[in-house]
Amino acid sequence: MEKVLIAEDDLKLQKFLRIRWEKYKDTFETIFVNNGEEAINVLKQKYISLVITDIMMPKVDGMTLLGYINNKHPHIPCIVMTAYPPQRLGKKHSDDNLFRLFQKPFQMDELTEAILNAFEQDIPDGTLKGISVSSFLQMIQLEEKTCIFEVSSPGKEKGIFYFKGGIPYDAVCGNLKGEEAAFKIIVMEKAEIRFRNLPRKKIAKRINTELAGLIMEAIRRKDDYGG
């Protein structure tokens, strides 16, 4: 189930969106928060497929939230909805970082379509099953691939791995990042691997160990602590 996090301080708009998206409850789950601070707390705890944010919010505003996502969760697409003119958003968060910008007031159907399109960014039929994660990673390395993929395993948090030119670059699993996340993902059993489209954003390198070392450490940890 896709999870959409919506950061919006206007409770009326929250209520309106909640009721209008009720009919999509089998496609995506909505999580509403009142400001950027609450959104960051959710992002630290849950796997989120898409973030929709207002700009002007109390405590932590939308710009700060976008900066956080850019840094910590660069794979998550973002939709910004604001009553301010786009030029006031500044260069820092221009088209490179944003998935889509909606000027308030907006057409509800267009926003919903943008959400559904964001989910479809995943490459169709790009799912692999029945292959061990470590074997798959070694194949990516051998082929020197640049790709991003999601690894899911029954009863475990989803993980995301990013390879650049066959080199493990970054990973995210629940609230773990970089190598710690990689260790969790590598030992996932009965894994399902699904490719995602590469984000337009630059992803920071948080993995500094070679793949062989990562796999060995992941297996050692699993043997020592049961994963």
Next chain:
Amino acid sequence: MNDHEMKMFEGRMTVIADSEIESIVPEFIKEWKEDVITMRHALDLGDYETIRSISHRMKGTGATCGFDALTALGTDLLECTKRMNKHAIAKLLDLLSSYLEKVNIVYQ
């Protein structure tokens, strides 16, 4: 209704709304009416920030929920708030109040 009201509300006195939001619209109207009272009070106190904040929100939410006139009034209120034009704000709040009393909502 005077000429100004007629022009502002032309074609906007009836809102065609999706039946799925029928349960929340009466509450929204009530809250917008409360916003008018809050803004009138703020105007008396010269608290333009409160008026700016409420009208900014009204501008964004109004037409999204199908109430185009609220977006138009919210936009005008924001402009008048920037210029701290007390007289014009008072007039717009009267218009807003009148609109919220008279708006006819048809659910489809």
